[in-house]
Amino acid sequence: MKQQNYHLVSHALCPYVQRSIITLEEKNIAYIRTDIDLANKPAWFVPISPMGKVPILLVDETHTLFESTIICEYLDEVTPGSLHPVDSLEKAHHRAWIEFGSSILSEIARLYNAKTELDFKDLQAAIRNCFRQIEREMSGGAFFSGEKFHLIDAVYGPIFRYFEVFDTFTQWDTFVDLPKCILWRNALKQRPSVVTAVTQDYGKLLTGFLLERESYISQLINKQGRY
Ligand SMILES: N[C@@H](CCC(=O)N[C@@H](CS)C(=O)NCC(=O)O)C(=O)O
Known part of the structure; x- marks a missing residue:
């Protein structure tokens, strides 16, 4: 399996960010996290977040994923075992x-x-x-x-x-x-x-x-x- 680089754009309090971090941790996936100030969004964030929200998962800096549910399910699917029931x-x-x-x-x-x-x-x-x-x-x-x-x-x-x-x-x-x-x-x-x-x-x-x-x-x- 190819090792991807994961970069999670985050906010210190956001519960949707937290569910993404928890999934990364549960699946033992290496990642870097960058917290931003949502009241003063950095210029680089605006073009990468279609809905202006965190979390954003940058995969290899070539793909940008948004929406925590999608991010969590993607991370779950690309790693061994699943955190979803099989049935x-x-x-x-x-x-x-x-x-x-x-x-x-x-x-x-x-x-x-x-x-x-x-x-x-x-x-x-x-x-x-x-x-x-x-x-x-x-x-x-x-x-x-x-x-x-x-x-x-x-x-x-x-x-x-x-x-x-x-x-x-x-x-x-x-x-x-x-x-x-x-x-x-x-x-x-x-x-x-x-x-x-x-x-x-x-x-x-x-x-x-x-x-x-x-x-x-x-x-x-x-x-x-x-x-
Ligand atoms: N449905 C989104 C919700 C994400 C969300 O609402 N994030 C908030 C922070 S908790 C946000 O970025 N809000 C934009 C803002 O405050 O400008 C998800 O599941 O990822």
């Missing part, structure tokens, strides 16, 4: 719930941008409801479907990570009475690939990002007065 139906089931994970990320973005307590609480309830739905799909093992780590787990690692930070500002009951989600969250938190996907100052960086939203969550952080 087509099972694989489709995983892919469907990966899409669901992306929709949770949109809800999380709406949550941290919500200006009022009412909107914030509604979004909290909507997100909890998403996890209630996932709870019904899970096997009850460490990961989404048992003890083997799949691509879907690479998607939910960065989602659960938000709650590590959110939990420090307020009382969240997102996972109360959802034992399978709690088990899953804890297993992902310890998974080396998931840990590696962000730097140690992730919590601090995310808190700074949340403060800049000037939203309800910014008020909660300010009220706590820790930052």
